[in-house]
Amino acid sequence: MKKVWFLGLGLSLALVGCSDSGSDEAKKEETTNAKEENANVAGDIMDFYLNLTTTVNGVDIDLNGYEEAVAGEEPPAGEELKKMKEAAAASATESAKAVESMEIPGGLGDHKDAVESFKSTLTESYNMKAEALSKEGETDLTAANEKLNEAENQIKEILDEAGLVSSSLISDLNG
Template identity: 40%
Template sequence: MKKIWFLISTLVLSIALTACSEESNGAKDEKDSTNEEAEAETEDAAKNAKSAMMQFYMSVSKAINSQDGDLNTYEASEEEPTAEMKTSAEASATAVVAELEKVEIPEQLKDQKADLEAALKDLTNSYQAKADELKKDTPSLEAANETFTKAEDQIGKAFESVGLNASSLGTEVNG
């Protein structure tokens, strides 16, 4: 009789352990699927941020390139620029300022928004400084170019924060 009770209690204990084990696995599976979903959301957010950063960068370079042709010609001139070149360059720099003011930062870059706003402000200030300098008899664009470089560095840091390699805006818009 003791053997039968022992077998029955062993059987009941095995069934109870199996049931607990299945519940534990179910909870573990739920945790795993929740973790996988969270990882997928994180990966999607990272991809979206990278895409938004590229979209932002392209809109900035497009805004500048659409208007800076005469300014680039003036700055690249190996000869003494003419008064007409200087006037055209000033108008070009002023037009770039207007275009940069239209650039918007994508919503997906909310973590980088402050840095990108500062970079846009510096870019705008750089081109405004160029326009102001070109009104002078002997313009010096060094300070404006330093401000541009500062903005370029800020954009580079924002690129790195989303996992992209920093890009050279100066090469993009002056090339």
């Protein structure tokens, strides 16, 4: 009888051990799937960000040149300033169009709305710059630059939430 009892106890322990092993495997698989999903989302966010900065840097050259020249020790004046301002306005308009045309990856999950909001804020910033540069007289880009700072804060938060190292949007676009 004792042998049957020990055999029953041994089988019970073996079954408990097997069932725990199965739950450990399931937990490991869930963890692995979650990590892969997070890596895919982070990768999609990083690809979007890198494509965006590369695309904008291809069209905002005149805008960056204007802002740098105006902030310099000897800002341009007269006809030179007028030409730079017109080119900068066109560059800002093209930058807004470039940002607006960027496709947001489909696999962003919870981050999709935040990326759409960021994209909208950045587009608005460039539209504000284009409008300010199109006006006669003194150009004030303060509001547009504040909007750009808002976009930078948005993308930093998105990158942080995705587990990525945050970057300076302003440096990446003006650098």
